[in-house]
């Protein structure tokens with residue numbers, strides 16, 4: 047086996063310190079599998095770069111007290127942006143990955159990216175200005191969108207929400223507007239990364255079912271993001287489950303997304319004029335998530351017609367959770383994304399019933415469906431973490447003055 051590179055060991059140690067807060071060198075060696083000598087070198091480098099500092103001593107054990115180290119949380123900052131047709135959010139995190147500011151912003155609607163990105167950049171500028179953080183202390187922006195994506199080129203590969211989005215240079219354009227590096231990440235994968243960070247899960251292998259305007263999925267396997275061949279894995283929303291079902295934008299028919307997603311629920315609610323009028327549904331594409339939340343709110347407050355629609359969506363999502371568990375041998379699936387903002391507990395209940403009946407892992411272990419700690423921002427927080435964990439998160443060790451926005455390589 048090839049020895050890990052100096053950069054890789056540095057990133058690993060940095061991430062361990064970020065995850066565990068305050069640790070000793072002995073603990074770092076135990077958790078990383080690296081030798082004590084390597085840890086000593088790596089920690090010395092990280093201290094020299096101003097990323098890590100000594101924070102005290104642990105006494106009471108056998109032998110001399112262990113010196114504890116932690117990240118300098120104020121050394122650097124990162125921005126995470128979750129972009130969706132109906133609702134977006136922006137967060138700023140410190141170097142330790144803690145959220146220090148956040149804002150919900152309008153979705154991109156039917157706007158072309160050339161029109162909506164400058165507005166998004168203004169929101170990011172405003173949020174950063176509000177924190178008082180100097181621009182040169184911001185490492186970069188993690189831009190989180192639906193898939194499929196070409197992450198290295200920084201573009202989405204389908205014409206959603208409008209044809210102009212297809213292969214538009216998203217990261218290059220936003221990078222030029224903000225004068226910051228921008229990395230692209232899938233929203234469901236980012237939610238999985240965010241969940242791993244904020245969710246305090248007791249497992250290192252789990253799946254995420256993500257629901258915003260659409261439905262996506264992500265898997266963390268042994269603490270690592272599962273990437274697949276083209277970095278577009280776990281598109282659970284585009285698993286066809288009814289060949290005779292409605293056509294989906296992806297090219298298939300009867301996908302999970304077109305049968306169970308917010309759009310499907312809203313379409314069926316609009317087919318019931320009495321219900322649509324009672325809930326004051328807008329019916330516009332840009333309002334789909336808001337309309338869905340109106341139906342969800344009615345469902346959880348006892349409207350029987352609304353409950354029937356949301357319950358059907360939740361049962362189908364439950365089937366998707368079983369699929370995810372059986373494909374990846376998971377015992378834990380987390381529901382994340384703004385789509386679970388109102389009726390999340392109902393979705394958890396239905397999905398838990400489904401996995402207890404059909405997930406094969408149940409034969410060996412208890413299986414769990416959990417709701418994200420913060421359904422609305424875990425993807426944006428994950429976007430910021432993607433920046434912190436990338437080569438951008440080690441500014442002193444990076445090659446001098448990259449000419450183009452740095453892309454995360456899957457190589």
Ligand SMILES: [Zn+2]
Nearest residue numbers: 284294296301
């Ligand atoms: Zn599809």
